[in-house]
Every structure is written in structure tokens, then in C-alpha cells.
Amino acid sequence: MLVTVGVACVAVLITTVVSLQLLTVLVTGQAQSALAAQTSALSHQPLASLRALMQDDKILGSHGERFLLIGPDGKAQGAVGAEVKRTMIGVLGSDRSASTTVQVGGDTYVVEGRPRPGGGGLVGFLRVADVTESSSLIAGRILIAVAIGLVAAIVAGVFLSRRLARPLQVMARDARRLAGGERGLVVVSHGIPEIDDVSTALTALDRALGTSEGRQREFLLSVSHEIRTPLTAIRGYAEALADGVIPETDGSAVGVILVAEAKRLDRFVSDLLELARLEADDFTLELRSTDATAVLYEVERAWRGQCAQLGVSLQVNSSAGDPVPILTDPMRLRQIVDGLVENALRATPSGGVVVLTAKRVGDDTVRIEVRDSGPGLTDADAAVAFERGILRARYRDLRPVNTGLGLSIAAQLVGRLGGTIFVRSSIRNGTCFAVDLTSAGAS
Numbered sequence: 001m002l003v004t005v006g007v008a009c010v011a012v013l014i015t016t017v018v019s020l021q022l023l024t025v026l027v028t029g030q031a032q033s034a035l036a037a038q039t040s041a042l043s044h045q046p047l048a049s050l051r052a053l054m055q056d057d058k059i060l061g062s063h064g065e066r067f068l069l070i071g072p073d074g075k076a077q078g079a080v081g082a083e084v085k086r087t088m089i090g091v092l093g094s095d096r097s098a099s100t101t102v103q104v105g106g107d108t109y110v111v112e113g114r115p116r117p118g119g120g121g122l123v124g125f126l127r128v129a130d131v132t133e134s135s136s137l138i139a140g141r142i143l144i145a146v147a148i149g150l151v152a153a154i155v156a157g158v159f160l161s162r163r164l165a166r167p168l169q170v171m172a173r174d175a176r177r178l179a180g181g182e183r184g185l186v187v188v189s190h191g192i193p194e195i196d197d198v199s200t201a202l203t204a205l206d207r208a209l210g211t212s213e214g215r216q217r218e219f220l221l222s223v224s225h226e227i228r229t230p231l232t233a234i235r236g237y238a239e240a241l242a243d244g245v246i247p248e249t250d251g252s253a254v255g256v257i258l259v260a261e262a263k264r265l266d267r268f269v270s271d272l273l274e275l276a277r278l279e280a281d282d283f284t285l286e287l288r289s290t291d292a293t294a295v296l297y298e299v300e301r302a303w304r305g306q307c308a309q310l311g312v313s314l315q316v317n318s319s320a321g322d323p324v325p326i327l328t329d330p331m332r333l334r335q336i337v338d339g340l341v342e343n344a345l346r347a348t349p350s351g352g353v354v355v356l357t358a359k360r361v362g363d364d365t366v367r368i369e370v371r372d373s374g375p376g377l378t379d380a381d382a383a384v385a386f387e388r389g390i391l392r393a394r395y396r397d398l399r400p401v402n403t404g405l406g407l408s409i410a411a412q413l414v415g416r417l418g419g420t421i422f423v424r425s426s427i428r429n430g431t432c433f434a435v436d437l438t439s440a441g442a443s
Contacts, residue, residue, distance in 0.1 A: 009150065016146045024132055028110065031131045035065050036099060036112045039124035042067065043114035050122065054078045064130040072119030081105075088113075088123040098123075167195045174202055183210045227268060230261040272405070285329040285416065292324040292333070292358035292366050292437075299337045299356065303345070311350035314341070317357045324358045326366040327439035332413050333368075339410040340370040340433045347374030347431065364438050371432040377425035385423050386411035410435075 042050065054069045054077040068078035068088045076085050084104050091098045091111050098113035108128040115121040174185050185206050189196050237254050240246045246254055296316045307314040337356070344354045352373040361367045377385065386407050410433075414421040419437040 009154075015149075016143065028128060028131050031126055032099075032110045032112070035110060035124050035126050038065060039067070039112040039114050039122055042124070043116050043122040047071075047116075051077060065124055065126045068123040068125070070120045070123065074120075084109075084125075088125060092121045092123050101128075167192065167199075171195070171198055171202060178202070178206060178209065183213070227265065230265040233261045234258055234265075285332065287327055287329055290326055290328050290330040290333060292326050292368055293322065295330060295333050295337060296356040296358050296368070298334060299341055302338070303341055307345065307354070310345060310348075312345055312348050313353045315353060315355050317355050324360060324366055326437055328417055328437055332417060333437075336410050336413050336435060337368065337370065339406045340435075343406050343433075344370055344372035344374070344431070348372045349374065361436070362438075366437050368435045368437070369432055371430060373430045376427045376429055376431050377423065378427065382423050382425050386421065
């Protein structure tokens with residue numbers, strides 16, 4: 001409110017100063033115009049009439065105009081001081097009209113000079129101070145109007161500031177409640193479009209935070225469940241060993257189980273750490289010219305043994321093995337393809353096939369596809385395929401699943417490389433994950 005009042009006072013002060021200056025300029029300009037017209041009219045009067053006026057030293061105007069008659073012989077007639085007379089004679093010059101301002105004895109004069117027929121001339125002059133004094137009444141009225149305007153501005157400013165302050169205070173309170181963790185706020189309309197826009201944004205933020213936190217809770221619950229399961233197995237066998245319940249002859253089998261559960265736990269923790277690195281600002285890439293086809297053959301060789309155990313055929317489909325060069329980070333590209341292949345193998349039944357393809361789809365774009373012959377995804381599944389843990393939570397009781405983080409990691413890696421990832425799928429016809437990378441995006 002104090003700011004509003006201060007702004008109103010400053011605005012009124014500036015308006016007052018400018019108005020008074022304009023008033024002085026306007027009154028002075030009008031007085032000079034009147035003086036010029038009066039001097040021109042009097043300069044055509046008979047010489048005898050002018051001499052009579054000069055003899056009486058009459059003020060022939062409303063602002064204190066005076067006149068000096070200069071005869072053909074150069075002598076001046078008019079009851080003025082010697083310095084003023086000398087200055088005015090000099091202004092008229094050699095029988096030419098004059099319209100100027102001069103300083104005489106510390107006073108400023110507006111001067112209008114006109115030559116007379118037959119020689120000589122008439123000089124009219126007016127002290128500027130007399131003009132400004134005559135405008136004091138108008139200035140006083142202006143000041144009164146300004147004072148009334150200032151009071152009205154302060155009253156209006158106080159009213160408007162209070163009207164605006166109340167909804168802003170309410171929104172600030174709601175924002176603090178959101179920051180404090182409260183959700184489901186009801187934000188009311190205040191009848192002010194700009195403030196209502198902010199209220200709408202707060203409501204949208206409330207909903208977005210609620211959705212995000214709900215997903216985080218689900219994710220944390222899933223993480224807790226996944227970590228607890230191997231830990232429970234490890235602890236159970238460890239306690240059994242400590243209590244001597246397990247015979248020595250079964251020690252090797254128990255060791256195999258403990259190693260498998262430890263690897264499972266280690267894989268889950270590694271996935272969590274990978275997500276944390278991807279979201280960090282200091283995540284680095286090592287870009288160099290890379291043959292995408294060669295990367296796919298590396299993946300095929302690395303997964304050949306696992307595919308044989310699962311009874312799944314892993315194939316690289318390329319144009320006769322032609323290189324497909326791209327500027328990217330080969331290690332990260334391999335990580336993306338490994339994650340997509342691992343996901344495909346979980347969904348592909350024995351006797352199925354997984355096909356890897358690298359091809360150029362534009363002047364500077366390479367597409368890498370991982371296609372499986374599994375059960376496929378519904379449209380609803382495809383829409384959330386890259387969100388953490390959603391598909392895992394949806395299908396963990398129906399088919400083999402892993403940590404539920406692999407596709408999310410792949411999507412974030414693709415984003416870091418400046419590419420795009422998408423999925424095409426249909427029920428019973430398998431799923432195809434495609435990654436588009438460009439050299440420009442990677443740079």
C-alpha cells in the first residue's frame with residue numbers, strides 16, 4: 001500500500017511541475033502573440049496619435065505592455081529608463097521587424113519591433129515576470145486541482161492495493177501449504193483475470209505434484225519390495241547356516257542361491273545408481289564416429305549364450321552388413337541396445353525371435369530397432385512404457401519381469417544423446433522399440 005501511495009505522489013508531483021512549466025510557456029507565448037498583433041496595429045497609426053500615447057506613457061495591454069516610438073531622426077519617445085530605451089532602439093535595428101527576447105538589468109523582456117512608413121518604427125516590449133505573475137491565479141487553481149487529484153489517487157490506490165493484496169495473500173498462503181506438502185487445495189476465483197490465471201496455475205501445480213508424488217510413492221514401494229525379497233532370502237539362509245539347520249552337504253546349493261539373490265540385489269541397486277547418474281548435471285558423453293551396425297553385432301555376440309539357454313533366436317538384420325556411421329557415444333549406445341534386448345528377451349517365449357536393425361532414415365538420422373515376437377503391448381501399456389516401474393507393477397504377477405527401470409534408463413540415455421525413442425506394438429504381433437539418433441543431436 002505504501003508503494004502505491006508513493007507512486008501516486010511521485011506521479012502527481014511530476015504532473016504538477018510539468019503543468020506549471022507548460023502554463024508559463026503557454027501564457028508567455030500568448031502574451032507575445034498579443035504584443036506582436038498590437039505592435040503591428042499601432043505601427044500604422046498616425047504619428048501624432050502615437051506621440052500622444054507615448055507622452056501619456058500609457059500601458060496599452062492586459063499584461064503591462066509598453067511601447068517606444070522611434071522617429072525618422074532616430075530619437076525615441078517613451079517614458080522608460082535609458083538602458084531599456086537604448087536596448088529597444090538596438091533591437092529595431094535598420095528599419096526591420098524584430099521579434100526576440102532580451103535581458104535588461106536582470107529582467108527578461110519579450111520584444112516586438114515594427115518599422116513605420118516614412119522611417120522610424122515602433123517597439124513593444126513586455127517584462128516576462130509581469131506575465132508569469134498574471135498567471136499565478138491559474139497556477140493556484142492548478143495546484144488545487146492537483147491536490148484533489150492526489151487525494152483521489154491515494155484513495156483509489158489504497159482501495160486497489162487492498163483489493164489486489166487480499167487474493168495475493170491467499171495465493172501466497174496456498175503456495176506455502178503446497179510447499180509444506182499439503183495437496184488437494186481448493187483455489188477460488190477472485191474476479192481478476194491475471195490473478196485467476198495464477199490461481200489456475202497453482203491448481204495445476206497441485207495436481208501435478210500429487211500425481212508425481214503418487215508415482216514416487218508407488219516406485220518407492222516397488223523398490224522396497226524388490227530389495228526386501230532377496231534380502232529376506234539371504235537373511236533366512238544366513239540364519240539357517242548360523243543355527244546349523246542346513247547340513248554341510250547342502251552348503252554348495254545354498255551358496256548358489258545366496259549368490260543369485262545377491263546378484264539380483266546388486267542389479268537393482270545398479271539400476272537405481274544409473275538413474276541417479278542420468279539425472280545429474282555432470283553426466284558426461286564421449287562422442288566419436290561409431291558404426292551402429294558394428295554395435296549391434298557386438299550385442300548379438302554378447303547375448304548369444306543367454307539366447308541359446310532361453311531358446312530365442314537373436315538376429316542382426318542389416319543391408320549385407322553395410323556400416324551405418326553416426327556421431328555418438330558408443331558405450332552409451334551399447335547400453336541402450338543391451339537394455340532393449342534384455343527387455344525383449346523377457347517378453348519373448350521359447351522358439352521366438354528378436355531382430356536388431358540399424359538403418360539410415362534421413363540425411364543425418366540413424367534408426368535402431370529392437371523387434372521381438374512376444375505378446376506385444378496394449379495401447380495403454382505403450383503410453384507408459386518408459387515410465388518407471390509402471391509395467392513391472394502391472395505384470396509382475398503374470399509374466400517374468402525385472403526391476404522395471406530398464407526402459408526408463410534407456411529413454412533417459414537416448415534423451416542425453418539428443419535422440420528420440422518410441423514403441424510400436426500390437427497384441428500377439430510383438431513389440432518394436434525404435435531409437436532415432438542424429439549426429440547434430442549428439443553434439
